[in-house]
């Protein structure tokens with residue numbers, strides 16, 4: 001199994017980041033989303049980040065054009081009819097994902113591997129929407145994708161060893177570090193990260209300290225690059241709540257109960273950096 005052409009579904013922050021690193025590694029990438037304006041925005045974001053790299057002398061203008069030339073845009077899933085790999089980075093909703101995977105199962109050739117960038121939804125359940133569960137796998141990139149080294153590679157119950165190996169090798173060609181994980185709620189990254197963020201929100205909710213103090217403790221005391229409340233704003237509070245709910249339901253254990261303050265902020269539409277307000281305000 002050799003991967004040369006792939007489709008990335010979802011041109012948001014994660015999808016466009018994934019498309020960028022794949023194009024930088026020389027793969028032909030189709031960046032797909034529902035509407036032309038979504039793919040245009042994703043492509044413009046990639047162009048902006050590459051231009052910054054040119055300005056900083058890390059890329060030549062020619063290299064930038066080559067990378068951009070590796071990316072085509074699409075609003076039709078049928079454009080996946082000749083790809084070797086699909087990486088799905090659409091919204092975190094099981095019905096939407098299973099619908100996409102069922103369509104991809106019909107559209108793509110038999111050899112195509114179908115990967116999901118889901119941050120916590122079960123790969124095994126997504127795979128069950130297809131007739132090729134052995135070729136379905138999780139590739140969980142971290143935000144911001146161009147900077148973060150890790151890709152969690154999640155084996156679904158039926159994922160074939162050969163498929164795992166192809167994806168592990170491909171991940172290394174992106175200059176990322178693959179880490180093998182089994183399919184349980186939140187995998188490893190969000191099983192550990194989200195309860196920490198949730199606990200930081202409880203700490204604020206219970207008046208133990210101010211938001212600035214909580215972030216300062218974790219930054220200076222634990223050497224985290226961002227405090228947990230800043231990080232929650234960066235990830236998106238709706239995403240944090242969704243992942244906590246997935247952990248809560250998946251394990252049935254109250255230790256994963258989302259903090260009421262997190263629910264309140266999400267209900268208020270204070271979703272973090274992307275809406276201009278979360279625990280902090282943004283211009």
Ligand code: CAA
Pocket residue numbers: 049119141142143144145146147148189190193225226231235239
């Ligand atoms: N896209 C691309 N590059 C970016 C970027 C972005 N959104 N944000 C920052 N960068 C780059 C900058 O260009 C800069 O690169 P150079 O130094 O080469 O110019 C570099 O990152 C450092 O940026 P800054 O100096 O502006 O800021 P910083 O030192 O604070 O680093 C950070 C920014 C890398 C985001 C750092 O704060 C960090 O590592 N934060 C934690 C990120 C994290 O935990 N991510 C995981 C989130 S959880 C997740 O993704 C999984 C999930 O399922 C929810």
